[in-house]
Amino acid sequence: MAERILKNISSRGLKNAVKGNEYRREASISYGILIGGYILFQILAAAGLIGHNLQGQFVPICVYISLAVSLNLVVGISGELSLGHAGFMAVGAFSGILMSRILGQSMSFEPAIIIISMLFGALIASLAGFVIGIPILGLRGDYLAIVTLAFGEIIRNFMNVLYFGFDGNGRLRFAFNHTIEGVENNDRIITGAIGATGTKTMATFTWGLLLCLFTVFIVLNLKNSKQGRAIMSIRDNRIAGESIGLDVRKYKLMAFVVSAALAGMAGCLFGLNYSTLVPVKFNFNTSVLILVFVVLGGVGNIWGGIIAAALLTVLPETFRQFADYRMLTYAIVLILVMICTYNPAIKARITGIWAKINPVKKKSGSSGKGKGKKSRKGAA
C-alpha cells in the first residue's frame, strides 16, 4: 500500500509540490553575502575605490541589516506585523550608550566596552519586549500592528522626558525633568529630547559585520529549532498549533522578545557610531523603513532582507544627484519596486523576459508557473 500511495503522490501531486526545507541554502547564502560583502568592501576601501559617503555608511548598513533580520523574526517567522521595531532599537541604543559611558569611566579596552554595552542594550530591549509583549500578543493581525505602533511612540515619548547624568562621585543618576539632583548640566549623558551627546564613537565596519553575523546566526538557528518550528506552525495555523499542544502566547512572545533583544543590540551599535543620538530618530518612519527592508526582501527571506536593507540604505544616497527630486525619486522607486515584485502579471512577464535572456540557459523549466509567487509571497 505504501508503495501505491507513493506512486499516486509522485504521479499526480508532487509535480506541483515545492521543496521546502532550504535552511542550509539560506544559511550559506546569508553568511556568504555578509562575509563576501565585507571582504569586497574592505578591499575596495583599501584600494581607495570607495568614497567617504559609502564608507561612512558601512556601520549603519550593518545595523539596518541586523534590524531587518531581527524584524523578520516577528514579521516573517512569527507572522505578526510589527510597526514599533524602532522603539526597541531606541531602548537598546540609549541603554547601550549609558553602559558604554559607565564603563568608559574605568575601562579603556574598547572591544570589551562594545560587547558589554551591546549585551546590556539587548537585555534592556528584551525586557521592554517582554513587558510589552505579554499583554498584547493575544491580539491579532492589524490590531497587534497598531499596538506595536503605539508602543513605539510611547517609548519615544518617554525618552523625551528621560534625563541621565553622572553626579560628582561618578554615580549614575536619572530624573524625569531637566534638573537631575546632584548632576551638573554638563555631566548629563542623556538629556531628554536633546538625546545622548558626547558618545565616544567606537563602532567599526568589523563590529557591524560581527553584529550581522550574530543576528543571522541566532535567527537562522532559531528558525531551524523546535522553538522556531513552533513559532512558524502557529503562524501557519494557530488552531492546529493549539491542537497539538503549542502554547500560542508563549511562542509569539518568544519571537517578539528575541527580536527585541537583537534590535536592541543593533540599536546599541548604531548609538555607538554617532557622537549624538536624538529620540526623534526612532519614530514611526524608522520602524516603517525597517519593515520596508523586510517586505522588499521577501517576508521570511533572511538573505533577501539583507540585500534589501543594504540597497535601500544606500539608495537615497545615490539619489543625491537628483538634488531636489531625491526623495521624490525614492518614493517613486519604492512604489514601482513594490508593484514589480508583487504584482503577479508584471512578475510573470519579468520572469519570462529574464528566462529568455538568461545567460545560463537550463532546460529545467518544468516546474509550474505559480510557485515562485507562492513561496515569495510569504506570510503576507
Add this chain to the structure above:
Amino acid sequence: MADKKDMRDERHDIDISDSGHAYENRQEIYYNDNVGGRAVFVDSKEQYDPDEPYNDQVFIPEKDRDKAPILQVKNLGIDFGGLTAVDNFNLTLGRTEIGGLIGPNGAGKTTIFNMLTKVYEPTRGEIFFDGKSTKGMTTVDINKAGMARTFQNIRLFDKLTVEENIKVALHHTTNYGLIDGMLHTPKYRHEEFRIRKEAMKYLKIFGMTKTADYRAGSLPYGAQRRLEIMRALATKPKLLLLDEPAAGMNPSETSELMETIREIRDRFQIAVFLIEHDMSLVMGICEGIVVLNYGRVIAKGWPEEIQSNPKVIEAYLGKSRGKMEEEEEKEKADIEKALRKGRLESAASGKPDRKEGE
C-alpha cells in the same frame, strides 16, 4: 526553558521502527479477531433510547470492558446565542475502540469534536477524559493530556515541510531549551537527530518518507489528510479524533485509509473516534456508531444495527418509509447521491475555509 519532560514518552512505547514489516504482516493482523474484531455489545437487542439521560456504559466493545473507558461524555450541550447546537450528548468510548460519529450535514458533529478539544467551551455537561474531568482545560491542555485531532478543512502548517510538520508535533518530547535552539549546542544536535529519525518512522506509516522535504501546503489533497493524521499521532495521543479523514479520497484510497486507521489503533493501542460521511469506511471499521441529527443523538449501536435503524434512515432520507415503492427506489438513489455529495462538499469546502484562518 527546557520543556517539562511529560509522560507521553512512555505513553506508547511501541517500537515503530519496523513499520515496513507491519504492512507485510497486515493480513495476519486484520484477521485476528482479538484485536481487530467487531465490537460485541452486552445486550445488542436493546435499542438505544435517546431520551434516557445517561445509559451508555454498555456500549463498549468486549475487548475494552476490563479497562476504564478513555472517554466519557455526560449530557454534553452547547448553545450559540439562543440556538442549541448540541444537546444531551452522551458517549463512552473504550480504551482501544474505533468509534464513529455520523449524521447529516449540520448535525453538530464537528461541534462535538470542538467541545471535546475545548475549541468551544461546552454550555452544559461533563467530559471525562482518561478518568479526569476536562473542565477548565484549554485546547493545549487537552492535547497534553493525550487527545489529538484532525480537522475537517485540513489545517496543516502549509509553509513547513512534511517532516517539520511531524517534528512540531514531537515538540513536547524534544528535549532542549531556547538557548540550545538558538546556539545549536551538541544537545540540540543530538535531539534533532533523534526526532528526525522518529519523524521518519511516523511518515513510514503512510509511506510518505519520500515527501519529507516538500512543503506540506503543496502536497496533493489525500496526502495532506494523511499527514494531518500522522501529525496528530506524533503527539502520542491516547485518543485520536478524526474529522472526515476520507473526505476527498477515491474509493481505493479510502479503503487503504481504512486499513491504516485500524492498523494504527492496533499498533499503538489507542482509541479512535471519527466523523465520516463515507459509509463504507464507517461501516467497515467502526465498532460502535453514534448517529446525530439536529444536535441530538438519534441512535447508537453497532454498524448493522445502525444500517437498519429506521430513525437513521429517516434522518438521512426524510419521512419516506410509507411512500410508494418507486419513490423509495428514487430516494435510495438520492441517499447515495447525498452521501457522496456530502463527501464532495466537505472536500470542496476544505480549501476556502482554510484561507479564513490565515
Add this chain to the structure above:
Amino acid sequence: MKKNWTKFVVVALSCMMAFMLAACGGGGSSDAGEASPVLLGNTGPLTGPAAIYGNAVKNGGQLAVDEINAANPDGIQLAWQAEDDEADGEKAVNAYNKLMDDGMKVFIGSTTSGSCVAASEKAFEDRVFELTPSASQVAVTEGKDNVFQLCFSDPNQGVAAADWVVANMADAKVGVIYNNASDYSAGIFDKFKAQYEASGKQLVAVEAFSDDANTDFQAQINSMKNAGADFVFLPIYYTPASNILIQADKIGYAPTFFGVDGMDGILTLEGFDTKLAEGVMLLTPFIATAEDEATQNFVAAYKDAYGEEPNQFAADAYDCVYAVYGAMNAAGLDASASHEEICEALIAQFAGDYVASGVTGAEMEWNEAGEVNKTPNAMVIENGVYVPVK
C-alpha cells in the same frame, strides 16, 4: 521558474549595487586644480518637517557665494553645495561624507543642532574647518578646535533672555511654552529656567508640547491663562508660535509674548494675519526689516532671487560665507590650498583677532571655544515691523 526569478533578482540587485558603487565612489577623484573654486559644503533638512530651515540656509549661502564670485572675479572663487540631511544625524554624516567625496574644503555646518553634532565629529576627525550658521547646541563646538558657531549657542540665548527679562520685566509673571522634542527649544528653556530661577524668581507656569502634537495649544494656553502669566516666553520656532498666537487670540488671552531668534519669520508667514503679532517681543540678532544698508541689500537680493523674505537662517548662512571668505583672504590663502591647510589657517584666524561683520551682527568675534560674541537686540513688533524696545 522560481530559480529564474531568484536569479533575476540577484543579478538586478548586483547591477544596482555596481551602479551605486560607481555613483558613490566616483566623486572622490576630484582633484584640486588651479581653476577649481573652493567648495563650501552644507548639510541641512531640505525635505521633511524642518525643510524650511535647511532651504533657507541653502539659499542664503548660495546668494552669498554668487555675490562674492561676481564681485571678485580675480579673487578666490567659491562654490556652494547643500546636501539634504533630513535633520537626522545619520543622514547628516552621509551628506557630509558625500560633500567630502565632492571635494569640500570648508564645511558651513549642519543647519540643525542634532545632525550638526554628528557631522562636526567627522569634520573634527577629518580636519575640515567648520562654521555652522545655525546649530546652536553647545555640543556642536565642545572639544572641537576647528568648529565655530555663527549663531548664539542655546545656553547663551537662554541666559541672555533670562537676564533681559529679569532686568526689564521685573514684575512680570513669567510662563513658558516650549517644545520638549526639539533640542533647540529644550536647550534654551533649560538655561533660561536655571538663570531665571537663580535670580530668586519662579516661573508661574511651564508647559511643553512635542512635534507630534503641535497643532492644538488650548491646554497650554489655558494653563498660562489660569496661572495668571502676563509674560509668556516662547523659545520655539515661529511656525508653532504663530499657532499659539492665533489660538490665544481666539480665547481672548493677550499676554506679552517673548521669543528668541527662532521667532523671526513670523511676519513673513504667508497668509498670517500680522495683527496678531502686534506687541510680540523677541531677542534676535537679525531682523529683515532693519534699516541698515547691508541688511536691506541682502533682503532685496534674496527676495529677488527666491521670491520670499529671508529669515534668520538665511541671514546666518549668508554671514557664514562672508565670514569664511573674509578669513581666507585675511590668512592669505588661495584656492589651491588643501582642506587641512585651510582648516589650520582659519582656526588661527577665528580663534585669533579676526572680526567679521554681516547682517546678523556688526562686529562678530569668536572665542577659542567656538562661540560667537554678538549682542542680541530686544525688538518689539509694532505696526507690522520690528522696532527696538525702548
Add this chain to the structure above:
Amino acid sequence: MNLLTNIISGLSLGSVYAIIALGYTMVYGISKMLNFAHGDVIMIGGYMSFVMTMYMGLNGWLALLVAMAICTLLGITIERLAYRPLRGTGSLAVLITAIGVSYFLQNIALLIWGANPKMFTSLFKGMKPIHAAGGQLTITMESVFTILANIVIMILLTLFVNKTKAGKAMRAVSEDNGAAQLMGINVNQSISLTFAIGSGLAAVAGVLMLSAYPVLMPTTGAMPGIKAFTAAVFGGIGSIPGAMIGGLILGIIEIFSRAYISTELSDAIVFACLIIVLLVKPTGLLGKKISEKV
C-alpha cells in the same frame, strides 16, 4: 468652566480625527489595507483650498468644493495606479506601497509649494465666537462647525451605506469580496467609490483642521493621519460609528491628558489608552468579533 472649555476643544479635535478616521475605516473595511497615505491626502486638500482662496481668489466654501473634487480624483487615481495592481497580494505589500505614496505626496507638495509653511485662512473667518457664562467660556466657530460637520457627515454616510444601492454594494464587498462579485457587484467600482468618498472627506477634514490649526506644511497630514488611524482602531476598524466614537474619545483624551496630566506625555497617554481599550476589547469599541470557523 475650564472643564467645559476642555471638553469642547476635545470634541472639536476629536471631530477632525473622526472625519479623517472615516477614510481609514472605510478603506480598511472594503480592501483590508492600512492606507497610510490618507493623512497626506488631507494635506493636499489643504493646499488645494489654500491655493484656490489665496491665489485664485475663490470664496472659502467654493474652494472647499474644488478641493474635495480634486482629492476625490486623487484618491481614485492613487487606488487605480498604486493599490489595484497589488490587490490580493496580501496587506503588507500594499501597506508599503501606501507609505511610498505618502512619501510621494509629501515630496510633491514640497516641490510645488516649498518648505515654508502657509497660514491657512479659516473658513469661518469673521464669524464671532460664542461667549457664554459671562465671558468665562469661549466657543469658537471653528469648533461649532467642526462638530456639526462631523455629525452631519456621519448621518449622511450611514444613510448612504445602508439605504443606497451603491452603499449596499460597498457593504457587500467588504463583507465578502468574492461572493459580491458572484452577485454581479462591480468590485472595482465599489472600491473606487470608497476611495473617492474617503478622499473627499479627507479634503473636508483638512479644511476644518486647518481652520482651527492653521499651519500648512507638506508634513501637516502625517501626524493627524496616524492619530486618526489610532482613532479608527479605537472604535473598531471597519465600523463607521466606531470611527466617530473613536475619534471623539481620542480627541477628548488628548486634550484632557494635556490639560490635567502632562503636556509632555500626552501622546504617550493617548496611545496607552488605545492599548488598554484593545486589551479589554481586542477588536476596538464597536469592532466585529473575529471568529474563525474550525
